[in-house]
Amino acid sequence: MKVSIFSTCLVDLMFPGVGKDMVEVLERLGCETDFPASQVCCGQPTYNSGYLEESKQAMINMMNAFEHSDYVVGPSGSCVAMFHEYPHIFKGDPDWEMKAIALKEKSFEFTQFIVRVLGITDVGARLEGSATYHRSCHMTRLLGEAETPFMLLEKVDGLQLEPLKNADNCCGFGGTFSVKMPEISEQMVDEKSACVADTGAEYLISADMGCLMNIGGRMSRTGKEIQVMHIAEVLNRIPAEPERRGALEGGAFA
Structure with missing residues (x-):
């Protein structure tokens, strides 16, 4: 393909x-x-x-x-x-x-x-620890995709997903919105970063680097420690060959 x-x-x-x-x-x-x-x-x-x-x-x-x-x-x-x-x-x-x-x-x-498209939910990835996931507004509301990141993360070996309070709320980035409305944007990202911190997770994962840059940057400036990871980075965490779990589940390649 x-x-x-x-x-x-x-x-x-x-x-x-x-x-x-x-x-x-x-x-x-x-x-x-x-x-x-x-x-x-x-x-x-x-x-x-x-x-x-x-x-x-x-x-x-x-x-x-x-x-x-x-x-x-x-x-x-x-x-x-x-x-x-x-x-x-x-x-x-x-x-x-x-x-x-x-x-x-x-x-x-x-x-x-x-x-x-590929029909795969388990890519054989492994990441030890706890994580919470931020759903970006555009991916959820405009693209209409809210399920696939969770379907893949649930199959990451060793990863424990923590629910995020007010998960539907925007992080305040919005591209040019954060530049045009900085005061409002700051309040929104403060709320979001507080919710992330409350989960106690080690990792914040998302499928949009703009959101991660905004939330992670604000948390760093306010002394809240968490590692931000794009979901591609998570799914590319493949264990050494002796540790790998069987074949990939599902899917057929064209």
Whole structure:
């Protein structure tokens, strides 16, 4: 199965290790990956700020970049959800509407692709300790995916998941929201970091690095110790061969 990697700006520029972990997990699961070099930003920051026409060129570039891809997989539910907005944005456009629909239909968030497309819930990962999971707003509400991260984390050997109070609440990042409304954003991330600390977990896991950067940064500045991990980093924690548990569960590769 051929998969094109959509790296996202934040992972590409600030957290490249997350992209590396995602690629290694997908290739271990039997996927052949490539990286279209012409990809840039999906256009979300400017689009959310109201600059629709100015954002379209970046969106068109992304449609061209992934035009010949079988599947497009990204490490951010937020950025993949932006791809799913393209058909609405280009509705009625004779040149781009069908290409926007095509990109939406083949684009998946990382955990969503593993579970919904590959049909796998156990990747053979192991991480000893307790963790809590933050659900990003865009992945849950816009992409409509709330289950696949938990389905995968529940099968991580040695990991104990702790419930997060007010799990549906935003962390206050929201991309440009945290820049335009810093006072409100700070109160929101303070509430979120307090809820994370109350779990007593050793790890904070999420599928969006923007949220992790925001929550983890605030907790660090307020003296709350916790290790933040993108779910790709967790799923790439594979024990040494003698310790590995059997074959991967479920799934068939095309």
